[in-house]
Amino acid sequence: MTSTPDPDLAARLDAVLARIDAAAQRNGRDGREILLLLATKSRTPAEIAEAVALVRSRGRQVAVGENRAQEIAKHADPALAGLDVPRHFIGRLQTNKARDVVAFASMIHSVDRPDIIDALERRARTAGLTRKVLVQVNTSGEESKGGYPPHPAEIAAAVDRLREGGMLVPAGLMTIGANTSETGAVRASLSRLRQLRDELADPAVQHLSMGMSGDLEIAVEEGASIVRVGSAIFGPRPA
Ligand SMILES: *Cc1c(COP(=O)(O)O)cnc(C)c1O
Numbered sequence: 001m002t003s004t005p006d007p008d009l010a011a012r013l014d015a016v017l018a019r020i021d022a023a024a025q026r027n028g029r030d031g032r033e034i035l036l037l038l039a040t041k042s043r044t045p046a047e048i049a050e051a052v053a054l055v056r057s058r059g060r061q062v063a064v065g066e067n068r069a070q071e072i073a074k075h076a077d078p079a080l081a082g083l084d085v086p087r088h089f090i091g092r093l094q095t096n097k098a099r100d101v102v103a104f105a106s107m108i109h110s111v112d113r114p115d116i117i118d119a120l121e122r123r124a125r126t127a128g129l130t131r132k133v134l135v136q137v138n139t140s141g142e143e144s145k146g147g148y149p150p151h152p153a154e155i156a157a158a159v160d161r162l163r164e165g166g167m168l169v170p171a172g173l174m175t176i177g178a179n180t181s182e183t184g185a186v187r188a189s190l191s192r193l194r195q196l197r198d199e200l201a202d203p204a205v206q207h208l209s210m211g212m213s214g215d216l217e218i219a220v221e222e223g224a225s226i227v228r229v230g231s232a233i234f235g236p237r238p239a
Pocket of ligand 1: 090091213228231
């Protein structure tokens with residue numbers, strides 16, 4: 001595979017890190033505590049490997065997040081396979097892809113219904129792998145989005161079901177912020193995730209995975225521990 005290093009990648013990454021740091025400072029945190037998950041979408045293995053190396057060169061924690069089970073195979077490319085980087089899954093889950101997702105990802109962010117919990121548990125048991133799981137919550141009410149409804153009792157039930165099998169380890173909550181330019185509505189959807197985490201008061205359920213290219217400052221201000229960033233680092237997606 002030919003790799004054409006992108007001269008603007010470092011500048012875009014540094015701009016994202018500066019946004020994270022400024023937002024973290026506003027709520028008394030250090031930006032280095034926040035895991036930067038690279039949302040790899042349709043990027044090539046060479047681009048992804050370059051971005052991982054750059055994030056590390058800035059002294060930051062990095063993970064890669066895949067959102068399509070069909071693209072997991074690309075992470076076996078020599079440019080990526082040798083990288084010792086945490087791999088996460090952040091996309092819609094289908095039960096018939098549970099085995100691939102379990103084999104690939106040490107953390108699964110997008111668990112949004114009981115049948116997928118059961119499928120992941122079964123595959124994790126067969127593979128002998130424990131996997132961290134975030135419960136996805138639909139905090140915006142947008143019908144196009146997956147996720148449990150933002151009610152503590154339903155989320156607590158999902159966490160209990162995760163714990164039952166023994167292979168899946170509940171680790172936190174994930175959401176996708178409201179898709180609107182009204183920052184008040186975006187903030188309300190992200191702040192809701194933190195409130196739910198606090199109401200659950202489950203010592204294992206701590207991570208808040210929220211914040212993307214457009215809303216990462218608000219997410220960090222509202223307590224994100226993982227931000228998932230694609231286009232602000234890699235540039236606009238190829239058509
Ligand atoms: C693509 C994607 C992201 C990153 O989105 P950008 O706007 O490109 O930063 C984050 N989370 C999920 C679930 C995604 O699918």
